[in-house]
Amino acid sequence: MISSFLIYKTILVVAVFAITLFVAAYSTYAERKVAAFLQDRVGPDRAGPFGMFQPLADGLKFMMKEEIIPDSANRFLFILGPSIAMLTALMAGVVIPWGNTLVINGESYTLQIAELNIGILYVFAVVSIGVYGIMIGGWASNNKFSLLGAIRASAQMISYEIAMGLSIIALVITTGTLSLREISLLQAGGVGSDWNFWNVLYQPVGFIIFLICAFAECNRTPFDLPECETELVGGYHTEYSSMKLALYLFAEYVNMFISSAVISILYFGGFNFPFMNDLGLDQNTITILGTVFFFAKITFFIFFFMWIRWTIPRFRYDQLMNLGWKALIPLAVINIFITGLVMILTSK
Amino acid sequence: MQALTNRSKVVVKKEMSFLERIYLPAILGGVVITIKHLFKKSATVRYPEKKREISQIWRGQHTLKRDEKGAERCTACGLCAVACPAEAITMTAAERVKGEENLYREEKYASTYEINMLRCIFCGLCEEACPKEAIFLTDRIVTTDYARGEFIYGKDKLVEPVDARVDVTPRQTAAVLEFKTQKQFSHNK
Numbered sequence: 001m002i003s004s005f006l007i008y009k010t011i012l013v014v015a016v017f018a019i020t021l022f023v024a025a026y027s028t029y030a031e032r033k034v035a036a037f038l039q040d041r042v043g044p045d046r047a048g049p050f051g052m053f054q055p056l057a058d059g060l061k062f063m064m065k066e067e068i069i070p071d072s073a074n075r076f077l078f079i080l081g082p083s084i085a086m087l088t089a090l091m092a093g094v095v096i097p098w099g100n101t102l103v104i105n106g107e108s109y110t111l112q113i114a115e116l117n118i119g120i121l122y123v124f125a126v127v128s129i130g131v132y133g134i135m136i137g138g139w140a141s142n143n144k145f146s147l148l149g150a151i152r153a154s155a156q157m158i159s160y161e162i163a164m165g166l167s168i169i170a171l172v173i174t175t176g177t178l179s180l181r182e183i184s185l186l187q188a189g190g191v192g193s194d195w196n197f198w199n200v201l202y203q204p205v206g207f208i209i210f211l212i213c214a215f216a217e218c219n220r221t222p223f224d225l226p227e228c229e230t231e232l233v234g235g236y237h238t239e240y241s242s243m244k245l246a247l248y249l250f251a252e253y254v255n256m257f258i259s260s261a262v263i264s265i266l267y268f269g270g271f272n273f274p275f276m277n278d279l280g281l282d283q284n285t286i287t288i289l290g291t292v293f294f295f296a297k298i299t300f301f302i303f304f305f306m307w308i309r310w311t312i313p314r315f316r317y318d319q320l321m322n323l324g325w326k327a328l329i330p331l332a333v334i335n336i337f338i339t340g341l342v343m344i345l346t347s348k
Numbered sequence: 349m350q351a352l353t354n355r356s357k358v359v360v361k362k363e364m365s366f367l368e369r370i371y372l373p374a375i376l377g378g379v380v381i382t383i384k385h386l387f388k389k390s391a392t393v394r395y396p397e398k399k400r401e402i403s404q405i406w407r408g409q410h411t412l413k414r415d416e417k418g419a420e421r422c423t424a425c426g427l428c429a430v431a432c433p434a435e436a437i438t439m440t441a442a443e444r445v446k447g448e449e450n451l452y453r454e455e456k457y458a459s460t461y462e463i464n465m466l467r468c469i470f471c472g473l474c475e476e477a478c479p480k481e482a483i484f485l486t487d488r489i490v491t492t493d494y495a496r497g498e499f500i501y502g503k504d505k506l507v508e509p510v511d512a513r514v515d516v517t518p519r520q521t522a523a524v525l526e527f528k529t530q531k532q533f534s535h536n537k
């Protein structure tokens with residue numbers, strides 16, 4: 001049985017890896033398309049029908065580009081930076097429950113690589129290592145723009161991680177578990193037979209804080225100060241070229257994908273969908289439909305990330321810090337207190 | 349003091365209300381605006397496949413005309429170069445020798461004739477200046493290229509081929525034809 005377990009896990013790992021990279025690649029395409037549509041343009045439409053092969057063309061171009069490592073750069077760290085960024089971005093996908101349980105020939109297969117009872121903590125730990133990738137890369141470039149971008153990135157990510165963690169604590173108080181799978185299961189049924197609402201209804205403030213922090217953690221507009229072109233050329237990846245630049249850009253999109261997945265799980269029911277237990281479907285159908293719904297939610301949030309990018313201009317750095325420290329963190333703390341109070345009062 | 353116009357507005361710097369300070373309503377408004385644009389028709393014309401409709405008297409790439417017998421009309425008088433506000437035209441004159449009567453219409457011709465398409469502003473003054481009806485702007489678009497040197501068009505690109513004449517009649521509007529009937533202008537003879 002151990003071999004079948006290994007094979008199934010291997011298949012799952014490869015599938016998740018492939019899907020993550022696929023989504024990241026097509027996020028670049030979607031980003032350009034969404035940007036174009038929001039600005040009344042057409043976007044890439046030359047490579048294949050509707051420009052569908054644009055990511056492949058971009059990837060090929062990245063590979064063919066000359067690989068430049070500046071003379072004054074620290075070679076080892078220069079290569080380590082993008083590797084860490086990519087590695088940590090991919091590692092977070094391990095604990096994401098991509099779906100419920102499939103039952104094949106009496107054996108149940110969970111669509112999750114590792115069921116960790118502290119899944120959400122794991123995601124936080126791994127994602128916060130990601131900042132080292134940016135920091136090391138920016139420092140190793142030996143370029144003032146890179147360094148400034150890296151400093152901004154690390155300061156920003158560390159500040160917003162606090163608010164993010166605090167907003168999760170309130171959620172953990174209501175759900176009583178740190179496991180991503182259990183948090184998903186607790187929201188089962190949607191508006192169906194069990195009347196479990198999505199967590200966003202119990203934690204609207206927490207959701208907004210988490211969302212804002214997710215934007216900051218992914219270095220997305222309006223918090224894209226680490227790489228803002230108008231001030232810092234390219235920010236921490238100014239000196240990078242070829243595949244190493246691609247890794248940084250890819251890591252950003254993978255992070256976006258993982259963030260969308262985590263938001264969907266924590267606040268929007270994960271692989272659950274409304275009336276899932278009332279339609280009279282068998283277990284496997286519900287699981288597959290649930291996975292489809294989960295990806296639909298993720299797609300929506302990725303779209304939301306892009307949508308916001310083309311709506312809101314960038315923050316000034318002091319505004320960014322003010323928002324993080326003076327608004328979001330106190331708000332998150334108040335949210336924890338109110339949540340705790342309500343929990344105590346309602347649980348007799 | 350009396351205001352010069354009635355368009356001036358008194359600016360008041362007032363404190364933002366709480367709703368304004370949390371920005372979320374404003375962001376929501378912005379988000380609604382952008383999503384509306386998602387469903388708008390894009391203004392793009394996919395160029396090589398679809399061409400935007402151009403005016404009948406569109407001023408595009410030049411051509412040097414030949415006469416009915418196929419001889420070049422240009423006599424290298426240099427009036428077009430003088431008229432050119434962008435100084436895009438240069439030429440060298442040469443004398444026609446015996447036996448070249450079928451090639452050049454008059455005794456003098458342009459041995460080289462170059463238009464720098466990067467300088468040209470397509471104003472059409474060369475065409476207006478030409479006394480021999482030799483140079484015309486056409487409805488063709490100057491194509492892109494990789495090097496600046498490629499944009500200096502010589503006679504090989506400018507003179508119309510004998511077997512593939514360039515139609516310049518669309519540019520001969522009623523006003524132009526009317527002008528050409530006035531024989532008091534020497535170059536209309």
